[in-house]
Amino acid sequence: MGNVLALLILAILVGGSLQRVAGMGFGLVAGPFIVLLIGPIEGVLFVNLVGAMMALLVLGRTIRGVDWFRYRWLVTASLLVSVPAALLLKNASASVLEISVGGIVVVAMTLALVTSRLRGAKRPFAPEARLPLLITGAAAGFGSVAAGIGGPPIAVYSVLDRWDPRAFAATAQPIFLTNALAAMTAKLLVADAMFPDLAVWEWAVIGVALVASIGLGELLVGRISASATRKVLVALAYVGGFATLGRGLIGLV
DSSP states (O other): OHHHHHHHHHHHHHHHHHHHHHSOOIIIIIHHHHHHHHOHHHHHHHHHHHHHHHHHHHHHHHGGGOOHHHHHHHHHHHHHHHHHHHHHHTTOOHHHHHHHHHHHHHHHHHHHHHHGGGTTSOOSSOTTOHHHHHHHHHHHHHHHHHHSOOHHHHHHHHHHHTOOHHHHHHHHHHHHHHHHHHHHHHHHHHSOOOOOOOOHHHHHHHHHHHHHHHHHHHHHTTTSOHHHHHHHHHHHHHHHHHHHHHHHHHHHO
8 A cells, every 4th residue: 555655645746736836637637546546436535535625725825816606606506416426326337437537537638628729719608607607517516426527627618718817726626625525425425435445644644745735836836837737737637537548448348
């Protein structure tokens, strides 16, 4: 377990620092590797738990910039799909869940890259239109339950809506926090999921890594360009997504 714990800490440090810098990144970057390390069921639940703690820590630094209007609509839709998604995935096999985790990351990041080319196009909907927010929230909620990853749909929305990056980064934190808690609760109550069997000292080390990752992100804020951060995030997300997808396909075969 020593090597696994070390890799978990590394994933948390990288994903957490990116989340502080870019507003998202823990679920996308650390999520697939964590699932790869400790399995699809316990791994996703672990990602939900650590992701909630990570979002809470970042929120403490960005709460003044939160757009509570968008938060309410996004979270309402997300919460409505949490229990149905948990029921749908309750009897899914480990390989199917791994394929889902990897596939969601790859497809979602591809959509984000494609839609980023639309920055110069006309905005497809009004700034505060409810329907796009509801669709985005539902997609984020399902992703949180299925793969511990709710960020990509919100990132796609932010590009299409021309959402200010700082407001997006701030608002994403309470959304990720709420989604992670809802997904975790739904899976514990409905899908009989369990957390990884870690010793108390191992949980303590993980907690220290969480705080350290935010501190590392604080050092990087303002020193690394948004474009560079995004390139690293996309590259790592693709590597993790394809690795998890490949493992699921091998297991299925």
